[in-house]
Amino acid sequence: MFSKYATKSPWLYRINTGSCNGCDVELATTALIPRFDVERLGCKYTGSPKHADIVLVTGPVTVRSENYLIRMLNEIPDPRVIVAIGICPISGGIYRDSYSIRGPLDKHVEVDVNVSGCPVRPQSILDGVAQAIGIWKDKIKQFHEA
């Protein structure tokens, strides 16, 4: 019914697959410090993957965190958008050929938006989230047609 207004409240969820926490600090600043308040877009950090709409993944999917990531990704309800934050999930970044990472994120799940940078600037995260909201809108439409 109102599904076109649904995109006004995207809830963000952070998954850290072994990142150096550089990007996680940037993620924290986008929400909590007054300067880059992500709540203006209606976003809110949620505590559980089951409430997530836009999933922000950081870290180069290290070997240890791989199957945890896979289990958590199928715990996220469907019209969702996966955003890779920082160069590590996109291409493995500076650890690209290392033996201990299991490749970029899109080997495990189909990613929608890549926000590269090491670490990512909060403004570009906001950019990424804005783009993700756009993608999320057509995903909701597809989800309801299906």
Add this chain to the structure above:
Amino acid sequence: MITLSASSVFAYLLFPGGLFAVLFGLLLLSMGRIAVARFQGRVGPPIYQNIFDIIKLRVKEVLIPEDVTNKLMFCIAPVFGFVGMMTAIFILPVSGVYGGTGASSDLIVLIYLLALPAVSHILGGSASGSTYAAISVSREVILMFAYEISFIIVLFTVALAAGGGDGAQFSLKGIVDYQITHGSFISDIKMIPAFLAFVIFMLATLEVPPFHIAENDGDVMKGYLMEYSGMPLALFEITHALKLLVLITVLQVFFMPGIAGASIIVNLLWFIGKSAAVVACIAFIHASMPSFRVDQAFKFLMIVPILLSLMSLGMILFF
């Protein structure tokens, strides 16, 4: 038998009951979020944010944990809280606007209705089978165990004060009328400690930061709402909004039911103004207070509000 007259159905579903209460509660919640943001120096979400949260949740897919022990209980749990709050709003009189149902608008019914959201959190959390939810259920019950005492004592103090010396006045309408004639309790020195105790109780029931323990993002993440998504979660959000509104109405029924004017519109604006002021104060405390740990909160709740309410109970009884 039940008098399901048109006015009571209208009161239940539309004006001070369902639609108005849900929308007003959600607006109050998002107003609280804006106020907290402004106290932290950021812009904060738009005013209609919580309403769109509900709409968004309607669109989402519903996830059922596979080793949930009882799928039926998992889905029914949110309904308890929602139903309790809808009935509470229906029986609570808003001074000058809506007279309450008269028949069973009673203090003791209010106590048990106010406990229903906590019961629905507990049932939902433990039915979902998640460990985080179980831990947060145990915290929720410890808190309920602690803040219920002060609520009961405040309730009896108000009942006795409204009784005017000859026994207790249990009907909510009676309390409101007594205060309108004899001046509301907020202006009465004897009732100030009870007012403070009730505010502490409100903070503890609504899980506002000094007592943001059962759903604390730090350790238990989303607590009992961990396994919920989609529409059941929306029901929980609506119950939370209704609970905020119910508590504000109860605060006004108990302590400041003053009437601003004769017409309903003026009183309604006065009611909305008072609610906004209360939400602002709650947001102020939310923005400037860190959260307790469970045992600190338990110790605090077992000492401060109980002493405050006993003080005002003593004053009411013996002076």
Add this chain to the structure above:
Amino acid sequence: MIQAFVDSGNVISSIILAGGELLYFLVFIRVIRIVFLDKYRGGKLEDLKIQKLKLTYVLLAFITIGGFLPAFAVQPFVVLAGFMGSPITDLPPMGINWPLPVLLLTMGAALVYFIGQKSNKTAGLLSALVCLLTMPSLFFSSAGTYGISFAVLILFMGTLQFVYSVSYMEHSHKQYRFYTFFLLMIAGLLGVSLSGELLSMFFFWEIMSGWVMYLALSHEDDAFSVREATKYFTFNYLGAAFLLVAVAVMYNETGHWSYSDMAANFQYTQPAAIAILLLTLAFLMKAAQLPFRIDYQMHPKPAPTPISGYISSTVLKSGPFMMVKIFFLAAAGVTATTLFPLELIMHVSGWIGALTIIIAASFAMLTNSMKRLLIFHTVSQLGYVVVGCSLMTSMGLAGGLLHFVNHMFFKNLLFLCAGAVFISTGTDKMDKLGGLARKMPVTFICFMIGVLSIAGVPLYSGFVSKWLIYHAVMDSGFIGIAILALFGSVLTLASFIKFMHSAYLGQMQDNVKDAKEASWYMLLPMSVLAGLSILLGIFPGIALTPINSMLAEFAMQPMDITISSVTHGADSIDMLFIAATLLLGMALAVLVYVLTKTKTRKTHVFVCGVGDLTPEDSHVSSGNFYEDAKAIIKGSIRLMKKTIGLKGDYIER
């Protein structure tokens, strides 16, 4: 002999005599226990031939005749004393009249003993039939509506209990013996409720809480259950000793046994006040108030569930039942000057009830065993009944009696659910259980209805009686009792949530994997009781109309009620109205659910993606619930023990 002492005016020596009798009993019970009940480890034993026992049988016959028809046995001695020059002038008429239903039940018990040896099913169904058939015979008995309605409830609960125990006692041995003693106990209880005189009431009181119960309780025959049953039996015997002395003093004061004439010429003299005090004390002890040593005061944990459920829900009610009768008997003869002692006794028993609610509910927070938690809650709910009845106002009495009835239903329901869980999983410890709701859904739903009604949630039966009690307590101005009582309901809810989560919800433990739903015999009584709890929640008038007639019988001003609402002065409550709003709300919520047509999907429980957690370490069991609340309760227990000189902490007996 005690009567003689009381006649000659010194009550103290009669108390000493009763004490001596108690000591004798302690010695004798030890003999019985060791000789008959403990496991026999010696060689093969064969019974004596019937001829050698002829003499003992004759003696046995003479004793039983003396017991049943005392006047006949005393007659020759009166004649003998006449010769010896000191004629016995006014012997108290010791006749005990047996109400018809009690006779029927005892015959039924004998019937079950002989016929029931074939199989457990026949014995169980037969005894259920016996209870059902004696119900119509109640209408001929002369007791007032108060006695008859209690009797109807006794028999109704008895039938449910027997239908339940048909499948519960499947695994145990010699069930017919258990059914016979159970039926005799019900007969005793029936006698207490129907008897018109104090003496026959005392006679049936002895049967009810005497040997019959002891042998039924120690049915499992293992050392633990026999030891616990002996503890409970000695406690009952102590209560009965108080009763014996009080009954003698009451007869001495009023010269009559039957309640009506006793009420007629009851003057307030100093011994009479002591008698009333002793009676109240005995009845409070029967209702296990102020539970300091719960293993003595309450029926033992290892007893089979049907009988422990029945004792908790019905037999313990005889305490408050008789207390109300004695209060109103004494109140009838009261005058303004002598009002003070009766008022004091009632006020003190009100406070005892309130303290019991808090103490029992906080003990219930500590225990980890299912049955013990339910036992503590029985005691705390009885505290509500005692608080209600001891207010002596019409609303208080109505509230107390309504809670009396409601508690009977939801407490028995909770016990039957615990029994069903015990049978299907074999363990009574809540720590070892978890996730039962998936395997036993119907038991879980009944259990939930029981929990919600014991906590007093509006749609269920516990709420109305608590509402009445709170209003009555506040009207008569006891703020402290009201606060304690209301807080007690929070404690009850907290401990039942611990029980619900650790036994039924949470992660599925592996010892619960093979648990299967309870059999049809168990589920029928459970669902009947659950239905009744909801019915009484929405239409309290069903129970309130007979209560109103009882109020009239006690010369109190009846409450003005309709089928579903209770009005008392300014404030009133309409349960159907509340139920309608609640159901309207539920319909609204379900409508909202149905409108959203989204897909649902099954996923893992979110534990940060960790996959290798076993159910044991991811289930929050009852041990680690409410550490802080338990710390405060344990602290206060330690403090209380220190004040009375004991050391140590809460010991889970």
Add this chain to the structure above:
Amino acid sequence: MAGFFKIAIRNFLNSPTTDPYPFGETFTPENYRGIIDYTPELCIGCNTCEYVCPSGAIRVREKEDGSGISFSFWLNTCSHCGNCGYYCPTDAVFNSNDFHTARHQSEKFIPTIDDGISYVQCSNCKQKMKRPVEALLARAYEEITEEVRHQTSLCPECRRMKRFERM
């Protein structure tokens, strides 16, 4: 706790300090290392940038048709360390202020910069060679005479031969 109350009230009174980024411009410090920029004219194809880049974001290869050198930069693996800008002798590669790095998944494998320089014919032996760059000459000689200008048009071998003859 009193400190918090003061801060909260001060925040409440003066207006929020949120940066209106998605809906307005934001402040970027001038030496912020954003996406790198590449000016082909200055590039001499010396491969130092590829060599110093820690995450291998820059790739300088011979063009397939051998007509020059291709310089391709892939943003998604650049860690904005600034090594390339620092080591590039002729500052052909430098860090711009552009921080807009959010890309859709479909654009993931398109190189952000795909440019190159083409070879120049040696005026003497008509062989392909990298062309000289003014900046480098300025650094090598104080003033660029006609002689120097002429030599820049020769390929290294011809220049060596000419130098040999002059000796």
